[in-house]
Amino acid sequence: MQDLLPKRPLLVTTGEPAGIGMDIVLMLADADKLQDFDRPIWVTADNEEMTARAEELIKAGTLKNCPKWQVVDWQMLKDDNDNRVNNKSDLAASAGAQIKPNDSGFTLINIPCHAPVVAGRIDTNNSAMVAQQLTLAHKLAASKKIAAIVTGPLQKSALIDADIKLPDGTMFSGHTEFFMQQCGCDKVVMMLANQAMKVALVTTHLALRDVPAAITPDNVRQTVQIVLDDMRTKFGMDKPRILVCGLNPHAGEGGHLGLEEITIINPVLQEFIDTGVDISEAMPADTLFTTKHLNNCDAVIAMYHDQGLPVLKSHGFGDTVNLTLGLPYIRTSVDHGTALDLAGQGGANDSSLYQALSMANDMANKAL
Incomplete structure (x- = not known):
């Protein structure tokens, strides 16, 4: 309203x-x-x-x-x-x-x-x-x-x-x-946005060695829900399209480069997919941030600070806005x-x- x-x-x-x-x-x-x-x-x-x-x-x-x-x-x-x-x-x-x-x-x-x-x-x-x-x-x-x-x-x-x-x-x-x-x-989500993309973070200012332990089902689930809620209520998008980065290189390469995608991230994302949410499973971050994918999404959820923000800022440093969702x-x-x-x-x-x-x-x- x-x-x-x-x-x-x-x-x-x-x-x-x-x-x-x-x-x-x-x-x-x-x-x-x-x-x-x-x-x-x-x-x-x-x-x-x-x-x-x-x-x-x-x-x-x-x-x-x-x-x-x-x-x-x-x-x-x-x-x-x-x-x-x-x-x-x-x-x-x-x-x-x-x-x-x-x-x-x-x-x-x-x-x-x-x-x-x-x-x-x-x-x-x-x-x-x-x-x-x-x-x-x-x-x-x-x-x-x-x-x-x-x-x-x-x-x-x-x-x-x-x-x-x-x-x-x-x-x-x-x-x-x-x-x-x-x-x-109890939980808010940091999102940065510019003309090129919107990137939300599951974890924010953590040492890299502490990130894997913070990628829990509850943290991923709460982050996705807050992004969905605010995209609807504050950005006016009835059915936002969300892409999600995996934690590991190549999104774990089928478990050979890490198991977090298989055991934590994808099961949570599947919960949302099953309810009709337009959200991806965990994708390799090195290819997610390409024009092909960004042209077909409204927001990206990255697992940690330096996974998503360097890419975003390279497309609009000085024109970027920091938002607090939730x-x-x-x-x-x-x-x-x-x-x-x-x-x-x-x-x-x-x-x-x-x-x-x-x-x-x-x-x-x-x-x-």
């Missing part, structure tokens, strides 16, 4: 203030590219630091002018039980409803930093502000006040050094784990880091953020 007008906004978290998160938002706004989306754009950042970064980029020759934006205090939106969040006039203003179609502006949700920001220099005093962006984004998405979260880059080491924890009290390990735990999900809301992300050496200096690439916004917008329009 598509949103009723006015459409709910897309929320961009700028992440680490010393990185390029603010830069790439400003670059899109300056180029009028935020007008390409049929939804208001909200951005979490420190208002004063956003202004300062714009001035730096103007001096660097990256921006022609300082883009326009409206400012909303994050305290107005942070509490789901706060009546102010449900006040129509406040919400309409914060949603950017007053921004005219030809205006390049966005709505900035002001979350102040705790220390002055120096572009390119991490200050862990500001790590709490980064975490506050994510917490607010989750609350707004979970309460359906926004249509999607689009995350800019953060510096994991800065949050770890600042002793910022995940909701379960463990070390902060990234956006994916944060949103998964906030939503109470959440109760849409979350896309840029596929790059904080690029501290480029922050405030010019030279950052805003393409991945543009693609992440585009995909979030399309998914929100197709979401059931």
Whole structure:
């Protein structure tokens, strides 16, 4: 079911203030590219630091002018039980409803930093502000006040050094784990997508020696089900076509190069095939990623990180979007880091953020 007008906004978290998160938002706004989306754009950042970064980029020759934006205090939106969040006039203003179609502006949700920001220099005093962006984004998405979260880059080491924890009290390990735990999900799936292909992963950031033990029937089954569910509900595909990589070279070569395909992967895939799902058995990864096969599938499931992602990124690095499947809301992300050496200096690439916004917008329009 598509949103009723006015459409709910897309929320961009700028992440680490010393990185390029603010830069790439400003670059899109300056180029009028935020007008390409049929939804208001909200951005979490420190208002004063956003202004300062714009001035730096103007001096660097990256921006022609300082883009326009409206400012909303994050305290107005942070509490789901706060009546102010449900006040129509406040919400309409914060949603950017007053921004005219030809205006390049966005709505900035002001979350102040705790220390002055120096572009390119991490200050862990500001790590709490980064975490506050994510917490607010989750609350707004979970309460359906926004249509999607689009995350800019953060510096994991800065949050770890600042002793910022995940909701379960463990070390902060990234956006994916944060949103998964906030939503109470047992399993989510990382998918990367560009114009050439969509690739989902059964395992993510594991040492290669630990991958075989993580290829269990439950893990494969849950991954396939989440991919199927989100392809249907978030991409609008009634009958998605899925191809699956084997774990071993040549998909095990009939058991001569490994037994995981025979004992684990194919039995699970057969369960889905028997119910009418358009999914392959385990295929050799060295031939699956060819035009012949990719032209006849909607998504690929790879067994581990470096099996699928190098191929995908070779077909669109800089234009690739990171998605988290299995959440109760849409979350896309840029596929790059904080690029501290480029922050405030010019030279950052805003393409991945543009693609992440585009995909979030399309998914929100197709979401059931």
